[in-house]
Amino acid sequence: MAVLTPDAGRQPAVLLTCRDEQLDSLLALRRVTAHLGDLPRAVLASHEPLPRAALVCDEEATTARLTALGVPVLHLASAPAAAPAPTERLLHRAHWPGWLEHPGGLRPTGLLAPARLARRRNRRGTLLLLSLWQVPQPAAEAFNGDQLPFLARESVRRTGACQLVCDTGLDQVRAAVSHLPGVTVGRAAEVDVDALHAGAELLLASPTLAAVALAQARRAPLVFLPALGAAQHDLAERITRHVPVPSAADPADPAVWQPPGPDAQWGAIGPELDDLRGAQGVARAVRQLLLAPL
Missing domain, CATH: 3.40.50.2000 (Glycogen Phosphorylase B;)
Structure with missing residues (x-):
């Protein structure tokens, strides 16, 4: 990853990154991103100004670098993890359905459902x-x-x-x-x-x-x-x-x-146990970081 440097002229952009060799991390990011609309995106490059906020799925080193540079980060873990000590400019969430007992201490997101729930009528394979x-x-x-x-x-x-x-x-x-x-x-x-x-x-x-x-x-x-x-x-x-x-x-x-x-x-998992809106909730938290940084 390129080293980011502070820049007083930050753009109202959000950085979105994940561990793309881990299925859960990759699809978690995609499902949240689907609810961020046309929000301007930042990239990991030294010539870019710092983003206003970031969603980081699983990449602990990226989260550490961004928070050290003063970027508010929502860190989404795709595996059970103990709750870390509170840190400035950092929110932690765990990708975990509401109906499944969570073994760690992080706040679970609920189910991260795909944006489109319909299946094709004529399915094959x-x-x-x-x-x-x-x-x-x-x-x-x-x-x-x-x-x-x-x-x-x-x-x-x-x-x-x-x-x-x-x-x-x-x-x-x-x-x-x-x-x-x-x-x-x-x-x-x-x-x-x-x-x-x-x-x-x-x-x-x-x-x-x-x-x-x-x-x-x-x-x-x-x-x-x-x-x-x-x-x-x-x-x-x-x-x-x-x-x-x-x-x-x-x-x-x-x-x-x-x-x-x-x-x-x-059938045993009704809407009262998991309402399928976990991705929307994470996206809403990312937008709140842009509007009111930690």
Whole structure:
């Protein structure tokens, strides 16, 4: 990241940045940004004046640099974290749905739903949403070499196509499935995940908050890929205490391809538990930082 320097002639702009190799961080930023309209945006460049405020998803080093320069920051964490000591010019929030008990001390945002909830009437194929962020390399290699090709092949056979999207490790993922007909591979930072989901028949996803938000907001079927790494195991366990999410550990299991209907899967989570407006709330807080800096 380029070093920012103080500038007395700041523009009324907001800096928006995230960890684009982490699915939850990337999609959290996109969903909040969708509610910021045409607000002028700043960029991380030494020749630019300092922004009036910033939304930083997960990049702790960026938050530290900006606050040291006097920029008000809303820091949005995409994983459970303890509440830090109060700091001037810094607000902390946790990307976390309201119906799921939060293990950290940060203020949860509620569900960060996509801006458009509609799905296409004629849906086809499977969206296979894979997160390898902070997954130990041996676990990623074992999954890519064994289960991933089987899942991609079954997705094509049962739903007609497979759109595989991953956040990091793209080269290894592409090598594992490039020989399979009907499978398309993309990097999450370069595709519109929400739009792909709108046109997909089924969502097979790593246990991530981004995937849960997609499925819950659209009352769409969700199946978890095998959890890879401690963070995914922990999140999957927490979620499945409340929501019946099948596991794709055995791609030959018919339950993978015929998950519970919307009422059975999401019926226990009513609007009183999570009203889907988490992204609007974060966007509103960012606008308030511009109008009345800390």
